[in-house]
Amino acid sequence: MVKKHVYGTPFETEAVVLTVAASSDPFSVGVSSVENGYQFTYEMADTDLIFGLGENTRGINKRGYLYTSYCIDEKDHTEDKHSMYSAHNFILISGTSHVGLFFDYPSRLTFDLGYTVQNQLTVSCDSTDLYVYEITGDSDEDVVKQFRHLIGRSYIPPKFAFGFGQSRWGYKTADDFRNVVKTYRENHLPIDMLYMDIDYMDHFKDFTVNPEEFPDFAAYVDEMKAQNIHLVPIIDAGVKVEDGYDVYEEGKEKNYFCKRADGSDFAVAVWPGWTHFPDFLNPDARKWFGHKYEFLLSKGIDAFWNDMNEPATFYTEEGLAELRPKLQAILDGDLGDNPSRLSATTTVLSHNPKDFSRFYHKIDGKMVCNETVHNLFGYNMTRSAGEAFTELVPDKRILMFSRSSYIGMHRYGGTWMGDNKSWWSHILLNLKMLPSLNMCGILYTGADLGGFLCNATRDLVLRWLALGVFTPLMRNHTALGTREQECYQFEHIEDFRHVLGVRYRLVPYLYSEYMKAALNDEMLFRPLSFVYPEDTHAREVEDQLMLGHEIMIAPIYTQNTTGRYVYLPEEMKFIKFLPDGCLYEEILSQGHHYVDVALNEVPLFIRKDKCIPICDVAESVPEIDYATIQMIGYPDAKYDLYDDDGVTPIR
Ligand code: MIG
Numbered sequence: 119m120v121k122k123h124v125y126g127t128p129f130e131t132e133a134v135v136l137t138v139a140a141s142s143d144p145f146s147v148g149v150s151s152v153e154n155g156y157q158f159t160y161e162m163a164d165t166d167l168i169f170g171l172g173e174n175t176r177g178i179n180k181r182g183y184l185y186t187s188y189c190i191d192e193k194d195h196t197e198d199k200h201s202m203y204s205a206h207n208f209i210l211i212s213g214t215s216h217v218g219l220f221f222d223y224p225s226r227l228t229f230d231l232g233y234t235v236q237n238q239l240t241v242s243c244d245s246t247d248l249y250v251y252e253i254t255g256d257s258d259e260d261v262v263k264q265f266r267h268l269i270g271r272s273y274i275p276p277k278f279a280f281g282f283g284q285s286r287w288g289y290k291t292a293d294d295f296r297n298v299v300k301t302y303r304e305n306h307l308p309i310d311m312l313y314m315d316i317d318y319m320d321h322f323k324d325f326t327v328n329p330e331e332f333p334d335f336a337a338y339v340d341e342m343k344a345q346n347i348h349l350v351p352i353i354d355a356g357v358k359v360e361d362g363y364d365v366y367e368e369g370k371e372k373n374y375f376c377k378r379a380d381g382s383d384f385a386v387a388v389w390p391g392w393t394h395f396p397d398f399l400n401p402d403a404r405k406w407f408g409h410k411y412e413f414l415l416s417k418g419i420d421a422f423w424n425d426m427n428e429p430a431t432f433y434t435e436e437g438l439a440e441l442r443p444k445l446q447a448i449l450d451g452d453l454g455d456n457p458s459r460l461s462a463t464t465t466v467l468s469h470n471p472k473d474f475s476r477f478y479h480k481i482d483g484k485m486v487c488n489e490t491v492h493n494l495f496g497y498n499m500t501r502s503a504g505e506a507f508t509e510l511v512p513d514k515r516i517l518m519f520s521r522s523s524y525i526g527m528h529r530y531g532g533t534w535m536g537d538n539k540s541w542w543s544h545i546l547l548n549l550k551m552l553p554s555l556n557m558c559g560i561l562y563t564g565a566d567l568g569g570f571l572c573n574a575t576r577d578l579v580l581r582w583l584a585l586g587v588f589t590p591l592m593r594n595h596t597a598l599g600t601r602e603q604e605c606y607q608f609e610h611i612e613d614f615r616h617v618l619g620v621r622y623r624l625v626p627y628l629y630s631e632y633m634k635a636a637l638n639d640e641m642l643f644r645p646l647s648f649v650y651p652e653d654t655h656a657r658e659v660e661d662q663l664m665l666g667h668e669i670m671i672a673p674i675y676t677q678n679t680t681g682r683y684v685y686l687p688e689e690m691k692f693i694k695f696l697p698d699g700c701l702y703e704e705i706l707s708q709g710h711h712y713v714d715v716a717l718n719e720v721p722l723f724i725r726k727d728k729c730i731p732i733c734d735v736a737e738s739v740p741e742i743d744y745a746t747i748q749m750i751g752y753p754d755a756k757y758d759l760y761d762d763d764g765v766t767p768i769r
Contacts, residue, residue: 121138123141168239176550184231206560245490279311284309284594314534369630377398384476408501415510424496545581564589584721646685649687692713728751729750731759
């Protein structure tokens with residue numbers, strides 16, 4: 119059951135799609151609202167688990183820390199952090215009762231989940247204008263399903279998006295991109311997508327391509343399509359300030375950019391230098407920006423990623439003005455009493471939260487400060503594209519994912535998990551975020567495999583790919599200046615070919631389970647406790663997940679190991695995809711096991727009396743031959759395979 123509690127005059131975020139009447143009842147389960155909307159508290163039982171919060175650091179069970187919803191370009195995904203790129207204000211209290219709470223509030227919101235007082239859950243915000251949706255159900259699964267129904271059906275990508283994609287910040291020339299594809303194809307490394315980071319553009323201007331490198335971009339897109347490659351260009355939130363640049367000129371003329379309090383266009387430096395932010399919260403501006411994707415759609419592009427939309431800021435004139443006297447004082451020899459002051463003074467320039475209070479959106483004719491609706495920016499950028507696609511290409515699904523989001527964005531696209539590092543611990547973090555994001559509606563997601571920042575090693579990339587084999591978004595991406603980590607950069611390419619090949623063997627199953635999850639408002643990845651709620655061991659597992667209704671995954675995330683411990687809540691069939699193309703199969707009993715998994719093997723576990731389809735290896739999604747499908751798992755089990763053309767939108 120869903121109850122809607124209304125405090126003050128909430129901002130309409132349009133996160134929720136169902137009409138729910140406001141309830142005047144108190145919360146049904148121990149939640150109390152202190153000070154009428156500023157604070158909500160709940161006394162946790164020792165055995166309660168707290169799930170949710172979508173994209174965040176730390177555990178699947180989020181209990182025991184402090185999280186703040188405030189979208190930020192945070193490149194250090196370490197345990198001390200409270201906020202990341204997105205704001206997903208849904209928590210699920212799982213104990214003797216099952217309660218979901220969604221705080222529909224677009225600015226800073228704090229979840230103290232037993233941080234200040236161990237058994238006390240406190241959610242607080244700065245203003246009393248919000249909706250709190252309270253969802254009660256028979257099980258965790260039931261609560262999530264009701265919540266997902268409330269917020270609307272998750273985004274459905276084209277089927278090619280279930281292939282593998284290669285990316286690297288730094289590919290620039292037409293030949294850079296060509297060579298990646300050529301080397302993948304020559305080595306028979308399966309691939310469907312090649313990502314274009316900011317250097318494909320003309321001076322980082324959205325909806326342009328570098329004219330010297332891509333004089334006939336449509337022909338270039340065709341050249342790639344002929345090799346079954348979809349190019350995926352990036353779009354950044356900031357529009358370059360440059361006379362004569364049509365997007366800038368139109369936005370300025372029509373007042374579609376965010377403004378300062380004095381009515382001038384707010385300027386912020388990002389990659390292109392000075393830019394303006396489109397006012398994605400203004401419906402006219404949103405429509406205008408979304409239709410700009412037509413420039414690339416008309417050249418044959420059918421896939422995008424939206425970046426820098428927290429929004430990310432490098433510096434503003436206001437920030438510089440504040441910094442100048444401080445720097446001058448330092449140059450004048452006034453180092454104060456703290457010699458570390460110099461670095462502290464300059465870092466505050468980028469991603470300075472003060473900048474969010476310096477620009478305004480125009481909503482229903484009123485100026486609304488970004489600070490008060492901050493978490494809706496990335497959501498509405500991706501919404502602008504998603505809404506435009508239904509008009510511009512009504513017969514086609516478009517691949518779309520975003521860095522920042524709020525609940526509601528899951529209807530228009532997926533997300534990637536941002537700037538992780540080539541750290542073993544980030545393989546585990548990748549795994550932990552999956553069910554949390556799924557609860558919030560985000561099904562099409564994945565992390566930068568191999569890690570974005572820092573230098574990757576061969577074993578790390580292989581182990582990470584063996585998790586990526588299961589995530590809908592399977593992309594190897596890395597930052598400018600890091601060690602090259604394409605699958606052909608390391609010795610024994612055949613091991614990479616094998617791991618990527620396993621992904622393609624699983625596409626019929628993964629696509630089927632993804633579509634069932636999307637169409638039925640279900641999760642694709644579940645914590646073990648969702649499936650085995652009575653099993654006290656299962657309730658504590660943080661490094662294994664249930665995928666779909668048939669399998670469990672347990673990737674390896676430590677270096678220099680030849681296997682790992684797993685916990686099986688019931689008997690399962692342990693499967694390894696061996697490098698010679700054969701399968702290793704062994705029935706393992708309920709309980710703890712150590713399983714051997716070599717670097718070039720991909721493990722999974724099939725639940726008792728279940729089976730899954732696998733097909734033969736293909737080098738791209740359109741080449742997958744469903745006629746080669748065979749069932750693996752328990753012999754007499756049945757599997758209901760969902761399939762469709764993978765292109766036509768489902769309305
Ligand atoms: O400030 O476009 O998260 O994936 O490669 C960095 C360059 C901007 C951040 C994205 C990353 C991308 C990078 N971008």
